[in-house]
Amino acid sequence: MNHGVVADFSQETWWISVIKAVAILVFLLLSVLIAIWAERRVLARMQIRPGPNVHGPFGLLQSLADAMKLLLKEDLTVKAADKFVYVLAPLITVFASLLVFAVIPFGPEVSVFGVVTPLQLTDLPVSVLYILAVTSFGVYGIMLGGWASGSTYPLLGSVRGTAQVISYELAMGLSLVSVFIVSGSMSTSAIVESQQGFWWAVALLPAFAVYLVSMVGETNRLPFDLPEAEGELVAGHMTEYSSMKFAWFFLAEYINMFNVAAVATTLFLGGWRAPWPISAINDGMFNEGWWPVLWFLAKLWLVMFFFFWLRGTLLRFRYDQFMNIGWKVLIPIALVWLVAVAGVQAVRQFADVDLRTTLMWIGIPLVVVLALLLLWPEKKAPPEAAGPSEPEEIDAFAEGFPVPPLPGQVLPPSPRRAVLSVTAPAATATTTTPTATTTSDEEASDG
Amino acid sequence: MNPYVPILIMMGVAAVMAIAGLATSAIIGPKTYNRAKLEAYECGIMPTPHALGKGRFNIKYYLVAMTFIVFDIEVVFLYPWAVAFSDLAVFGLVAMLGFIALITVPYIYEWRRGALDWD
Numbered sequence A: 001m002n003h004g005v006v007a008d009f010s011q012e013t014w015w016i017s018v019i020k021a022v023a024i025l026v027f028l029l030l031s032v033l034i035a036i037w038a039e040r041r042v043l044a045r046m047q048i049r050p051g052p053n054v055h056g057p058f059g060l061l062q063s064l065a066d067a068m069k070l071l072l073k074e075d076l077t078v079k080a081a082d083k084f085v086y087v088l089a090p091l092i093t094v095f096a097s098l099l100v101f102a103v104i105p106f107g108p109e110v111s112v113f114g115v116v117t118p119l120q121l122t123d124l125p126v127s128v129l130y131i132l133a134v135t136s137f138g139v140y141g142i143m144l145g146g147w148a149s150g151s152t153y154p155l156l157g158s159v160r161g162t163a164q165v166i167s168y169e170l171a172m173g174l175s176l177v178s179v180f181i182v183s184g185s186m187s188t189s190a191i192v193e194s195q196q197g198f199w200w201a202v203a204l205l206p207a208f209a210v211y212l213v214s215m216v217g218e219t220n221r222l223p224f225d226l227p228e229a230e231g232e233l234v235a236g237h238m239t240e241y242s243s244m245k246f247a248w249f250f251l252a253e254y255i256n257m258f259n260v261a262a263v264a265t266t267l268f269l270g271g272w273r274a275p276w277p278i279s280a281i282n283d284g285m286f287n288e289g290w291w292p293v294l295w296f297l298a299k300l301w302l303v304m305f306f307f308f309w310l311r312g313t314l315l316r317f318r319y320d321q322f323m324n325i326g327w328k329v330l331i332p333i334a335l336v337w338l339v340a341v342a343g344v345q346a347v348r349q350f351a352d353v354d355l356r357t358t359l360m361w362i363g364i365p366l367v368v369v370l371a372l373l374l375l376w377p378e379k380k381a382p383p384e385a386a387g388p389s390e391p392e393e394i395d396a397f398a399e400g401f402p403v404p405p406l407p408g409q410v411l412p413p414s415p416r417r418a419v420l421s422v423t424a425p426a427a428t429a430t431t432t433t434p435t436a437t438t439t440s441d442e443e444a445s446d447g
Numbered sequence B: 001m002n003p004y005v006p007i008l009i010m011m012g013v014a015a016v017m018a019i020a021g022l023a024t025s026a027i028i029g030p031k032t033y034n035r036a037k038l039e040a041y042e043c044g045i046m047p048t049p050h051a052l053g054k055g056r057f058n059i060k061y062y063l064v065a066m067t068f069i070v071f072d073i074e075v076v077f078l079y080p081w082a083v084a085f086s087d088l089a090v091f092g093l094v095a096m097l098g099f100i101a102l103i104t105v106p107y108i109y110e111w112r113r114g115a116l117d118w119d
Helices: A014-046 A062-071 A083-103 A127-148 A152-183 A188-195 A205-218 A243-267 A292-315 A320-349 A356-375 A415-423 A425-430 A434-447 B005-028 B061-082 B085-113
Strands: A108-111 A115-119
Touching: A014 A062, A014 A083, A014 A115, A014 A243, A014 A292, A062 A152, A062 A243, A062 A356, A062 B005, A083 A127, A083 A243, A083 B005, A108 B085, A127 A152, A127 A188, A127 A243, A127 B061, A152 A188, A152 A205, A152 A320, A188 A243, A205 A243, A205 A320, A243 B005, A320 A356, A320 B061, A356 A415, A356 B085, B061 B085
Parallel strands: none
Antiparallel strands: A108 A115
């Protein structure tokens, strides 16, 4: 097995690296501008409202306008702040967030103006460790920012944020170990190379699930955005920041989303490799040249859409529930899964048994146990107390204000409906609720 | 070229952008003095005097940090073994399973003692 880097960087010169670094920076800034717009549009669609649609086509320039506004705001330093650390914190956060994409492969080798180079800034034998180190470094920004503000809400937000990020980093780190075991490397290009057959998201589904949950906790996003819980902490560690200092925190949050999405893409979703039916076309012509950039971006935005979707769907967790999930659910699952993968891989490699036989020997007892569990006689639940069979008529205005009928209750027939049934019989005929029809029938017979 | 040189270049580019952004807004932004603006934000009321040493927070956060260190070191030890899984063969596997078991004991202890409960 290859422990080292697969991509060939022998032709690299310093100016190619500078061009690539600037390209990554521009790519990230543009992506964030689009992501903020996309998030607001997607969220708006989910909440049945239009979202930003005024500035530019489809409101695309909205986030650019917001960035310009932030740049032109007053850059103030609060009185109680520890001046040096207060300025340093946003710098650290944005600095750390920009570094992750240095080792993310966008594609294989391409030729630009006669220079053949991989679509990746650099790759190390310990790339993923580097990514984890850099993201951990970003936590200092949150912690120092909240502390240096000299204010209560930022302090509480920052200790919460720090505890949250380090807790979820454990689960994240453990879920990645199984990927290293099966691919035998920590270099991103080698991990992408090892997913030629199938994606690790399929083969290592539990690890992928743990990663997906912990990446949301790691980036402080809903439903895990407790450091910035508006109702409790105003804006968490960002409360006392304005202008570009706030913008850097905000930018770093979105870049961090791209970072974890890119790691998910590279480690679990096959990186820049084309998805299965497309990859088989014409001897893998879609896995060469510039095509892989398209697949990479598609997968990246798929994970980003997952973030938006979560935000539109789930409610914020309580802090104790949140810590419970991290320490008592994700870490045990990740540990058990890690041992299981190590065991299966060991049987495969050291005992000379192929994967199918191994999985059969694990699968058959598992199926038997599951079948036994299904057939196990259940304790019968006590029969539920029989509710009132007849719908009960309530006085909606008994308490002085109108209350809606609960299940098993009906409102008395409306006096207005009688008038309607006389003047417009067609309108009453179309009403479908049984109560409405019976009332109109009675009224008709009365009339 | 050394693979770490591009990372240094990336760090340089990132640092330049981060500092340039702050400098730009500090130069072109307006400057108007307002006493209330420079106070700590507490929802509009006069801020309560802050305790010495920049405030206090729950001891629980320390506990999380201490537990984190133990487990983070475990994770970091797992990485080289995972990469060299096939080279280390059965010896590595047994050693690592023993290590994981050893770490699991304090984990269960901590769980049962309630250190992982958030009140």
